[in-house]
Every structure is written in C-alpha cells, then in structure tokens.
Amino acid sequence: MTATFTVTDPATLEAVAEVADQGIAEARQAVDAATAAFPAWSRTAPRKRSEILHRAFQLMLRDRDELARLISRENGKSLTDAAGEVTYAAEFFRWFAEEAVRPGGEYGESPAGGARTLVTHHPVGVAALVTPWNFPAAMATRKIAPALAAGCTAILKPAAETPLTALAVARLLTEAGLPDGVVTVVTTTDSSGVVGAWLNDERVRKISFTGSTAVGRVLLRHAADRVVNSSMELGGNAPFIVTEDADLDAAVAGAMIAKFRNGGQACTAANRFYVHAAVADEFVARFGARVEKLTVGAAGDGSDIGPLISVAALNRVRRTVDEAVAAGARVSHQAALPAAPGHFYPPTVLVDVPADAAILRDEIFGPVAPITTWTDESALLEQVNDTEYGLAAYVFAGDLARALRLGESIEAGMVGINRGLVSDPSAPFGGVKQSGLGREGARDGLREFQETRYLSVDWPV
C-alpha cells in the first residue's frame, strides 16, 4: 500500500486530505520524466510556451475562489489573503507568458576588431523547485512560470504542510496544455531525502528554493558538490521606518499590510518598527486601535487573521514575545483570541522594546509588531543595517528625497517607499546579505533559469 501523510487545517485541526508520501524512488522517476520531456519542451516555440502559460493564468483566475478555499484550508490564512494570493500567483503566469517571447540576446563587435559576439540565453535544464507553506500558490508559480518560459522542465517539492495547492496548480497546467513530464510535483515528508536525491542527480541542473536561511545554507552546501546553479529566497528581518514628517494615516495603513498580510507569516513582513520619537505615541495609538479590531479565527468565519501554521510556530512566537516582555517590552495593544482549537496567536503591539532585544534580530513570522523609537538618522541606519538579513524594508516619510536617501541607505533588496507592499511580479524580488541569492519575477526571474552563452565569430577586417 502507498504511504500517505495527513494535511491538517491549522485553524480547526481537522484532517483535510491524505497525500502520497513519496520517497527517493519517486524523486528519481520525476527526474526521469523531466529529463525525457526536456528536449521537446526546450525546443517548443516560445510563442507556444507563452500561450500555455497564458492559459494557466486564465484558468487560475477562473478557479480563484476554489483555490482560495483550498489555500485557506491547508494554510489557515484568511479568505481575503488567500484570494489575493491566487491573483498574485496567477500574475506570475501572465508576466512570464509575456517574457517567454522575449528571450533576448545581443550581437556585438569585439573592441579589438576581428570578431563578432553573438550572445544567447538557453534553458539551464531540469530545475528542482522547493517551496514553503506560507504562499503555497505564489511561491510555486513564481518558480514554475519562469522555468517554463525559459524552456526548462521542473520538479517541485512543496512543503509537507501545504501540498494540495501545488497539486492543484499542476492540474491546471495540464488543463492548459502542458505536456506530460514537464512539471512533476513530488509530495513527501522526507524533504531532505527527496531534495538530496535531486541535488545528487547529475541530470538536475538547477535548484530554486524559498524558505528559511538555515535550510538555504544546507542546500547551498549540498549544491556545491556538483556546482548546481542556485537561486535562494531566504529569511528576512524587515525594518519599518516612520519619520517625524510622515503621513501617519498612510504609515498606519502601510503597517497593517506590511505586518499582518498573511498573519505576519511572510519573509517580507515588517519585523521591527522604528518610529520617530516625535510621532511615536500618535503612531502607536492609531496603529494599536486598528490592531485591536482585527478578528482572529478560521477563514470560514470571515476572520482577518488566521492561525499560525503549526504548534511549533505558535510556541516559537509565544516564546519570542515572552522573552521580549521579560527584557522590558510592554504589550500596548492586542486583539482578542477566538475560543477555537487552532494555532492562534493574537495580533500584538509591543512598545518600550529594548534595542538589544532578540525580537528585533530574529524573524518573528507571526502577528507581532515590536516598536522602538529613534531621533538620530545615522544611529537609526546603523541599527537597521546591523543584521545578517537584507530582504525587505519600508520607509514612510513626508519628504520624498529623504525617503529615497533612507531607502538607498538600507541594506535590503526591496524597499517600500510610503507603501507596505513590495511584492510585484514585474519587480526583481530578492534579498542581499544572507537573505538570498538571485531574483524572482521581472526579467531577472527568467535569467535565473537560463544560461548565457556566446559564439565568437571570426570577422576578418
């Protein structure tokens, strides 16, 4: 009998489905299928690849409500967040449908004369994609779409918490006309066994991973053995800065999105708030009032905020807040908790957070907003940049020139200026420092799945 594992709704703790628990044999079969499909897919005309991606975009939107319910069931996020994620996820299919027909290339003349250079971009080959549970649709399409646009075939391992959405996306791709073997999803509880088998397999030429920095380091070490082309979207510790001349209504609205999108379970989530001392009380009062009104519960109840993904995540967030409070922080505002069995943590605002508190260093991955104050801009920037992470940051300032200067001084791959959302399929999503390598989305996302080659052509003068 085939082994299975249970997918559980983190809001109700009910079993949602049993899914095949695949192992190393199935991981190899997926590579067999991707390898067999590669020659034909990589030679398929860009226009045809583009049309399949475009159909996948339309099919995702057709099934938006059903997919949103599925995401909410296995991940717990609110239906509003889930529906937003489906639209966001579908947009990667549309964006890369449009990029597929623009593979680019250059024709140059050698400065010394005597040679012409023809630069072209080729699919890197079979691509292993490893995705997390927090955006089970968007993280899958953000990798699958550029891989297919580039002409790669793909093998995808979703997180064990949320395999159902990835399977649904794969079914839509089949309906859109994707040939057999071009994308195979492997569901497993043995992530290190399956991904390890892929990294050991000489037919696999690419690894694209989204998840924690700790696992990213492990995969990079493993990828080094065969020098596998690697893209890594890893953890973050996003600062959210408010200056004394900021529009506070806009700052509060931005903070609600940057902190509570997906219940705070996003690598881009605002992790630490730096509010100018002159406006801190007002900001905390307005922000706190909004936070207290957030409804927490199962998606089916129409709640704003769902549960954390697991009991381990709940315990980690509880511990992080308890340690901050023990170090001197104070809970200024908190939403109510539902009387329900799920892994719920109440949206919480912490003030008087000491500058050296661990909560300002570690990724919270939950609905907790620690707020500190500042007065001196250079000391602020020192604190903000004193982290191994460099993914996202947010700046709210009235003076745009100052906002831009601050934005460029922050060591982060993405900075939201007077807005609490940086994610956009047309922008190069990714981090600096230990937040990752490479970019997803934009033209850059396509390049991650291509290898640049050139022909140097003798050109007698």
Ligand SMILES: NC(=O)C1=CN([C@@H]2O[C@H](COP(=O)(O)OP(=O)(O)OC[C@H]3O[C@@H](n4cnc5c(N)ncnc54)[C@H](OP(=O)(O)O)[C@@H]3O)[C@@H](O)[C@H]2O)C=CC1
């Ligand atoms: N930057 C980001 O986008 C994300 C960051 N995180 C951060 O990481 C923390 C932990 O979350 P978590 O889900 O455990 O993130 P992980 O990094 O552990 O998981 C991400 C993906 O990697 C897989 N994975 C885990 N371990 C290995 C391994 N040794 N070899 C190969 N694949 C592996 C997981 O599969 P499986 O779960 O089935 O083992 C999942 O598919 C969060 O609290 C958050 O701080 C988490 C998710 C996304």
Ligand SMILES: O=C(O)CCCC(=O)O
């Ligand atoms: O947290 C993540 O892993 C992905 C970030 C979501 C986004 O693209 O906005």
